[in-house]
Amino acid sequence: MKSKFLIIFLSGLFLFGCDYEFREKPQVNENANTAQGNQTANNQTYTGGNSDKTAGNSNSAELDPNTPLILAGTSEIRTIPCGGREVEVVEDSTANSYTLTGECKKLTVDGVSNKINVEKVGEISVKGTSNEVTYSEGIDGNKPKITKTGVSTEVFSLKELEKKKAAESK
Numbered sequence: 001m002k003s004k005f006l007i008i009f010l011s012g013l014f015l016f017g018c019d020y021e022f023r024e025k026p027q028v029n030e031n032a033n034t035a036q037g038n039q040t041a042n043n044q045t046y047t048g049g050n051s052d053k054t055a056g057n058s059n060s061a062e063l064d065p066n067t068p069l070i071l072a073g074t075s076e077i078r079t080i081p082c083g084g085r086e087v088e089v090v091e092d093s094t095a096n097s098y099t100l101t102g103e104c105k106k107l108t109v110d111g112v113s114n115k116i117n118v119e120k121v122g123e124i125s126v127k128g129t130s131n132e133v134t135y136s137e138g139i140d141g142n143k144p145k146i147t148k149t150g151v152s153t154e155v156f157s158l159k160e161l162e163k164k165k166a167a168e169s170k
Contacts, residue, residue: 089114109133126153134158
């Protein structure tokens with residue numbers, strides 16, 4: 001009994017000395033139909049889950065536009081309502097395909113090989129590696145403010161993409 005206590009105590013002391021932080025176990029988000037989520041005071045995060053699912057509540061009128069949506073996943077295919085929120089695809093995200101419906105205040109994309117289709121957006125910031133964003137239109141008919149950094153990042157309007165495909169097919 002004493003040896004178990006000693007092992008646990010020394011392990012704790014070691015982890016404390018290394019500034020190890022224990023992560024909170026992700027909680028199931030009550031607003032998510034099919035995604036596991038982690039709800040904090042300032043953001044909403046969707047991680048994990050099966051492909052071809054819809055994250056979030058399908059009624060975007062119930063979404064809080066002051067709550068940023070943080071997307072973190074690998075090889076996910078999702079359709080998510082923006083509801084006027086800011087959306088961030090984080091650095092750990094890899095090979096995802098997200099379709100964002102409705103109006104997004106701002107879209108920030110990081111990570112590797114993510115493909116994002118967004119219906120309406122006010123501002124787009126793309127970084128990371130091989131990320132691609134396609135938008136249908138800007139908010140209020142204006143072109144969104146676009147910032148691109150990183151390696152092989154691309155941002156297209158749907159109209160530009162259709163013109164490019166038509167020119168290539170001739």
